Amino acid sequence: MTETRTVSTTDFAQQFLDHLVRDLGVSLAESSANDRYLALAHTVRDHLIARWIDDQAAQHETPSKTVHYLSAEYLLGRQLDNGLLAADLAETASGALDSLGVDLDELRSQEVEPGLGNGGLGRLAACFVDSLATIGVPSIGYGIRYEYGIFRQTFIEGQQVEQPDSWLTLGSPWDFPRPELAQTISFGGATEHYDDEGVRRSRWIPAWNVRAVPHDFLVPGYRNERVNTLRLWSAVATQAFDLRIFNSGDYEEAVRAQTYAENISKVLYPEDSTPQGKELRLQQQYFFVAASVHDVIDRLLADGRPLSDLPHLAIFQLNDTHPVIAVPELIRVLTDEHAMEWDAAWAIARRCFAYTCHTLLPEALEVWPVDLLGRLLPRHLEIIYRINEEFLDAVREQFGDDELRIRNMSIIAEHPVRSVRMAYLATVAGSRVNGVAELHSQLLRDKVLHDFSELFPEKFTNVTNGVTPRRFLRLANPGLSGLITEAIGDGWVADLERLRELEPYADDASFRERFAAVKAANKRTLDAVLRERDGVHVGDGHLIDVMVKRLHEYKRQMLKLLHVVTTYEGVISGRVAVSDVVPRTALFGAKAAPGYAMAKRIIHLINAVGSVVNTDPRLEGRLKVVFPANYNVTLAERVIPAADLSEQISLAGKEASGTGNMKFALNGALTIGTDDGANVEIRELVGDDHFFLFGMAEPEVAALESAGYRPGDFYQADAGLRRAIDLIASGAFSGGDRSVFEPVVSNLLYEDRFMVLADYASYIAAQERVDAAYADQDRWNRSAILNVARTGYFSSDRSIRDYLDRIWHAEPLA
Numbered sequence: 177m178t179e180t181r182t183v184s185t186t187d188f189a190q191q192f193l194d195h196l197v198r199d200l201g202v203s204l205a206e207s208s209a210n211d212r213y214l215a216l217a218h219t220v221r222d223h224l225i226a227r228w229i230d231d232q233a234a235q236h237e238t239p240s241k242t243v244h245y246l247s248a249e250y251l252l253g254r255q256l257d258n259g260l261l262a263a264d265l266a267e268t269a270s271g272a273l274d275s276l277g278v279d280l281d282e283l284r285s286q287e288v289e290p291g292l293g294n295g296g297l298g299r300l301a302a303c304f305v306d307s308l309a310t311i312g313v314p315s316i317g318y319g320i321r322y323e324y325g326i327f328r329q330t331f332i333e334g335q336q337v338e339q340p341d342s343w344l345t346l347g348s349p350w351d352f353p354r355p356e357l358a359q360t361i362s363f364g365g366a367t368e369h370y371d372d373e374g375v376r377r378s379r380w381i382p383a384w385n386v387r388a389v390p391h392d393f394l395v396p397g398y399r400n401e402r403v404n405t406l407r408l409w410s411a412v413a414t415q416a417f418d419l420r421i422f423n424s425g426d427y428e429e430a431v432r433a434q435t436y437a438e439n440i441s442k443v444l445y446p447e448d449s450t451p452q453g454k455e456l457r458l459q460q461q462y463f464f465v466a467a468s469v470h471d472v473i474d475r476l477l478a479d480g481r482p483l484s485d486l487p488h489l490a491i492f493q494l495n496d497t498h499p500v501i502a503v504p505e506l507i508r509v510l511t512d513e514h515a516m517e518w519d520a521a522w523a524i525a526r527r528c529f530a531y532t533c534h535t536l537l538p539e540a541l542e543v544w545p546v547d548l549l550g551r552l553l554p555r556h557l558e559i560i561y562r563i564n565e566e567f568l569d570a571v572r573e574q575f576g577d578d579e580l581r582i583r584n585m586s587i588i589a590e591h592p593v594r595s596v597r598m599a600y601l602a603t604v605a606g607s608r609v610n611g612v613a614e615l616h617s618q619l620l621r622d623k624v625l626h627d628f629s630e631l632f633p634e635k636f637t638n639v640t641n642g643v644t645p646r647r648f649l650r651l652a653n654p655g656l657s658g659l660i661t662e663a664i665g666d667g668w669v670a671d672l673e674r675l676r677e678l679e680p681y682a683d684d685a686s687f688r689e690r691f692a693a694v695k696a697a698n699k700r701t702l703d704a705v706l707r708e709r710d711g712v713h714v715g716d717g718h719l720i721d722v723m724v725k726r727l728h729e730y731k732r733q734m735l736k737l738l739h740v741v742t743t744y745e746g747v748i749s750g751r752v753a754v755s756d757v758v759p760r761t762a763l764f765g766a767k768a769a770p771g772y773a774m775a776k777r778i779i780h781l782i783n784a785v786g787s788v789v790n791t792d793p794r795l796e797g798r799l800k801v802v803f804p805a806n807y808n809v810t811l812a813e814r815v816i817p818a819a820d821l822s823e824q825i826s827l828a829g830k831e832a833s834g835t836g837n838m839k840f841a842l843n844g845a846l847t848i849g850t851d852d853g854a855n856v857e858i859r860e861l862v863g864d865d866h867f868f869l870f871g872m873a874e875p876e877v878a879a880l881e882s883a884g885y886r887p888g889d890f891y892q893a894d895a896g897l898r899r900a901i902d903l904i905a906s907g908a909f910s911g912g913d914r915s916v917f918e919p920v921v922s923n924l925l926y927e928d929r930f931m932v933l934a935d936y937a938s939y940i941a942a943q944e945r946v947d948a949a950y951a952d953q954d955r956w957n958r959s960a961i962l963n964v965a966r967t968g969y970f971s972s973d974r975s976i977r978d979y980l981d982r983i984w985h986a987e988p989l990a
């Protein structure tokens with residue numbers, strides 16, 4: 177590896193000025209903040225490019241197994257600070273800009289974060305590419321360069337309104353378009369079967385196509401001189417397509433066709449739980465995986481390697497089912513385009529793919545109607561049918577003619593409409609199937625994919641999620657990072673288990689004091705950010721109680737809100753003295769899928785409760801609800817370091833893992849949580865004394881479900897719960913109008929799919945334990961420090977090492 181590169185402050189300042197003049201065409205005096213941001217980004221980028229070129233050359237020289245991470249989403253967050261940290265340029269840049277009288281913070285705030293993901297799944301992909309680069313694994317992340325990422329959320333009268341996220345309009349300094357590496361991607365048409373000297377072969381005669389142009393984003397490893405690639409594809413209309421129509425004289429039709437093709441990478445679908453079966457979404461999926469598979473095969477062939485080498489040189493990790501159409505695509509390329517026999521092609525495919533499942537909710541499992549799939553990708557449908565036939569033969573061989581089992585396991589579902597079950601296809605084709613936390617993987621084996629785990633027990637494994645310590649501790653929490661580094665050195669940034677060395681400091685009173693001072697400073701910073709951003713503020717000296725994640729009923733934001741309403745009702749009814757209320761700010765951040773009506777009503781209700789509670793003088797400012805709009809990665813980086821309490825309160829058995837839970841623990845928040853997802857592992861590591869557990873465990877949930885859950889019984893039995901729900905129903909938060917939140921109340925009383933009412937009493941009791949614990953600040957801080965010291969396991973570096981050992985069987989480049 178090349179030696180570490182260095183640059184002086186003066187040289188850096190000069191490089192910055194050069195970029196300002198050459199790229200933006202302005203002098204420093206005349207530049208806008210955005211000009212200066214772009215010039216700085218280009219300067220930082222230059223330093224990464226040299227590393228990138230060396231790294232690509234090294235990877236080419238020593239061909240080894242390369243990891244291809246296929247993900248429809250990457251929720252990257254801002255790039256500037258990450259680049260500065262990785263290349264160790266933060267001090268140089270800040271010194272250089274100081275010398276020019278330029279404010280670095282102002283430039284930082286210019287960057288519009290690339291929000292090319294919905295939530296946990298997309299953010300995990302972003303953490304994983306960071307860790308792959310930091311560990312030095314030869315790898316490429318493949319995805320889509322959406323022109324519009326996740327919508328910008330605003331509130332109008334407390335209700336969510338979505339606005340387009342035009343993140344590209346002020347320039348995109350981090351991306352390198354590579355038009356020379358474009359691929360042509362086809363759709364529609366029909367298949368033909370023909371005789372090729374005695375061998376029956378198939379070919380696809382598509383109806384239309386589109387160009388996939390790659391844009392490369394640099395993924396710098398942390399101070400290791402490595403830079404990997406994130407290759408995101410953008411759709412561009414093909415010339416041939418336009419010309420044909422132009423020549424026919426129909427100008428308008430030609431423009432329409434162009435728009436149609438370019439729509440493919442226009443916008444990220446903002447649904448993250450209920451697949452809508454939209455044709456454009458299938459187009460997006462096929463578009464990016466076909467381009468990626470071709471990209472890999474082109475490189476292999478250009479290096480003069482035979483296609484049979486593929487399993488030694490490439491593994492494709494399927495991030496949920498969104499990229500699964502890559503399986504029939506690879507088989508199609510091998511058989512139809514390279515004349516490989518079916519058995520050989522299938523044997524290669526089976527070794528090249530592995531599948532990560534990220535959900536347990538049956539409605540989130542993707543299925544594609546055969547009609548639609550056959551219309552868009554006729555040859556792929558034939559291949560899927562053949563995979564299914566052979567698979568069902570194997571099932572019969574193992575289990576006999578058990579018709580029910582065969583129907584249950586078929587990749588093709590017959591009801592309600594004939595459809596392809598993408599999770600089953602991924603499970604049959606993948607060499608490995610993993611869940612994202614111990615409990616989740618267990619439930620996949622025992623429930624969701626039970627029949628498959630009986631047939632292929634060796635395929636099933638677990639890789640517990642992780643988060644990158646660079647972004648979520650080192651960058652987001654400079655105060656705590658400094659404190660940790662002072663105590664144990666800075667080795668923890670790339671080796672997070674070393675946080676264990678902090679344990680003894682939990683018993684050091686002066687360390688606890690400094691820890692408390694950092695937390696207090698982080699709260700002040702958050703307060704300043706929220707004042708400026710949203711015109712709201714968190715209570716002075718309050719316990720900061722945070723629930724930030726997508727709005728979904730299974731995550732149970734309603735449960736948190738019922739606790740707020742219970743506290744409020746206690747005071748206004750006179751049953752609780754306001755002086756007995758432990759001062760708290762309940763901070764929510766959540767986007768609802770635009771079509772998810774109940775989620776939107778819950779957002780409205782949170783805001784409505786906030787405006788009543790925050791202005792009622794009887795509360796004396798001891799209870800606040802703060803709900804900044806448009807929670808995103810940038811805001812997360814401010815909120816998480818300031819939190820005292822992390823709300824991880826999903827119904828047990830529903831949250832696959834959670835990753836926010838890990839970020840909070842690492843930043844010294846205590847968790848109030850159910851036995852769900854990775855909470856289970858967090859609690860095991862930090863210890864019961866430093867975690868507020870409540871609620872039913874998964875087997876109890878299952879038992880209550882099969883006994884017949886009746887939420888009304890819980891309402892009747894608990895006076896506190898009754899008062900809270902009655903207060904909402906009375907119109908107290910809707911100006912006396914009972915109708916506004918009636919659907920929320922009805923849903924809780926009559927349906928309550930996620931058993932909010934059943935866990936209410938236990939949750940309130942746990943919150944009382946929180947209040948009591950918080951009263952002893954010294955003890956609380958000790959617990960918080962132990963949370964930091966004991967959660968180093970949740971580094972995404974560890975997750976990636978687990979993938980390398982258990983799934984990819986690949987190694988870092990020396």
Ligand code: 26V
Nearest residue numbers: 296297300447448451534612831832833834835
């Ligand atoms: C699902 C779907 C369904 C089809 C429509 C579009 C769409 C888009 C995204 C998704 C993914 C939902 C699954 C998801 O985000 N799972 C989350 O994954 C996190 C990382 O593993 C995990 O921590 C969360 O518990 C899990 O909810």
